[in-house]
Amino acid sequence: MPAAGSHHVLRRALIGGYRVADVEVALAELRFALAHLELELQAAARASSASEQILAQLRRELAEANERAGAADAALNDARRERDEVAESARRSVAAAEEEALASRARAADALRFRDELSQTLSRLAEQLRTVVPPAAAEEPLPPAAPVADPVSASPPRPAGLVGPLVELDAGPFHELTEVMSFERALRELPNVTDVYLRTFEDDRARVEVTVGQPVRLVEDIVARLPYSTDVTPSDDAHATLDVQPLVRPA
Amino acid sequence: MIATVEAALEDLRHAGLLALLDVLTGRPGERAEDVLLDLKLVDDHALALALSLRSGRPFRGLRDVSPDHRLFLYLPLHVAQRERVCPLRLDDGRLTVASAYLDPDLSPVRERFPSFELDLVVSPRAEVLEALRRIGV
Numbered sequence: 001m002p003a004a005g006s007h008h009v010l011r012r013a014l015i016g017g018y019r020v021a022d023v024e025v026a027l028a029e030l031r032f033a034l035a036h037l038e039l040e041l042q043a044a045a046r047a048s049s050a051s052e053q054i055l056a057q058l059r060r061e062l063a064e065a066n067e068r069a070g071a072a073d074a075a076l077n078d079a080r081r082e083r084d085e086v087a088e089s090a091r092r093s094v095a096a097a098e099e100e101a102l103a104s105r106a107r108a109a110d111a112l113r114f115r116d117e118l119s120q121t122l123s124r125l126a127e128q129l130r131t132v133v134p135p136a137a138a139e140e141p142l143p144p145a146a147p148v149a150d151p152v153s154a155s156p157p158r159p160a161g162l163v164g165p166l167v168e169l170d171a172g173p174f175h176e177l178t179e180v181m182s183f184e185r186a187l188r189e190l191p192n193v194t195d196v197y198l199r200t201f202e203d204d205r206a207r208v209e210v211t212v213g214q215p216v217r218l219v220e221d222i223v224a225r226l227p228y229s230t231d232v233t234p235s236d237d238a239h240a241t242l243d244v245q246p247l248v249r250p251a
Numbered sequence: 252m253i254a255t256v257e258a259a260l261e262d263l264r265h266a267g268l269l270a271l272l273d274v275l276t277g278r279p280g281e282r283a284e285d286v287l288l289d290l291k292l293v294d295d296h297a298l299a300l301a302l303s304l305r306s307g308r309p310f311r312g313l314r315d316v317s318p319d320h321r322l323f324l325y326l327p328l329h330v331a332q333r334e335r336v337c338p339l340r341l342d343d344g345r346l347t348v349a350s351a352y353l354d355p356d357l358s359p360v361r362e363r364f365p366s367f368e369l370d371l372v373v374s375p376r377a378e379v380l381e382a383l384r385r386i387g388v
Contacts, residue, residue, distance in 0.1 A: 176262075176304070177262045177263070177297070177300060177301050177304050178265070180300060180304075181297065181300070197312060197314060198296070198300070198310070198312055199311075199312045199314075200309060200310060200311050200312065201300060201303055201304075201309065201310035202309035202310065203309075
């Protein structure tokens with residue numbers, strides 16, 4: 001009968017039992033298998049130990065990642081809270097600005113109303129003055145109709161030295177495209193200037209038509225405010241000849 | 252003439268008023284200026300001024316200018332519209348013509364009136380066309 005796990009055949013002895021040699025061969029085979037299993041067991045134990053170390057390392061890394069995720073969540077929450085605070089602050093600022101604008105509009109409306117009332121009061125006063133003056137003036141030797149006879153007094157006279165709304169400048173010399181365009185731009189940037197039009201350009205000189213919103217002083221309000229050193233030769237009220245040199249601005 | 256136009260366009264590019272000059276050259280049968288103006292790549296006022304500076308011809312703004320309709324007896328309206336020109340004045344056989352370009356084809360005028368001298372001034376294209384629309388107004 002063969003032993004378990006062995007292919008060796010045990011033969012019977014003449015007197016009871018198996019032959020000794022067969023039994024020893026079977027035992028040797030079993031010992032060999034046992035030694036082999038022990039070796040495999042050691043290798044498996046080593047692999048298991050390494051796996052446990054890797055597993056421990058992975059657990060540590062997972063714990064660290066969890067900590068970092070927690071910190072990131074906290075930072076995200078902080079950022080969201082900060083954003084909400086800033087948004088809330090901006091909303092409050094806008095609301096305050098709107099209230100301020102409303103208050104300014106109300107003040108402006110009040111000022112306009114006050115101006116209208118003043119204007120009406122002045123008109124009434126002027127009317128009363130006109131009704132009162134003729135009898136008093138009648139006593140004067142001078143004819144009373146003299147001041148009323150001037151029809152031009154209906155429109156307000158322009159103060160001396162003021163020109164507009166159209167001013168013509170003959171400026172130069174300009175040798176480059178950029179110089180002419182810079183001069184036009186400088187004119188456009190002046191306050192009260194509503195339009196700048198280059199009418200002619202010839203022989204390095206430009207004739208520019210400048211339209212102003214309110215009458216201005218030619219030299220003080222236009223020429224002196226240009227970023228150019230300028231020699232002015234006024235030809236009449238609304239015309240002037242300018243010899244310009246750009247000012248050297250500090251770098 | 253082409254060199255003068257190219258020099259004027261180069262001036263515009265240096266002035267920051269024109270960015271695509273290189274793309275638009277070399278299209279046969281078209282003026283580079285027309286293409287630039289049609290595509291609104293350059294302001295016609297700046298272009299006219301650049302052409303004036305480079306060519307030495309006077310620049311003339313035509314805003315609110317109403318041309319004398321009698322001058323179109325010498326320079327027919329269809330030629331004016333085609334060549335983007337507008338007659339401004341006739342003094343002693345000298346016809347002053349505002350032109351959007353430096354080289355308009357005014358051969359019909361020269362053939363019919365050989366004694367005339369033509370003085371070209373440069374004007375923005377839009378103002379030339381606007382002045383032509385105002386004839387008879």
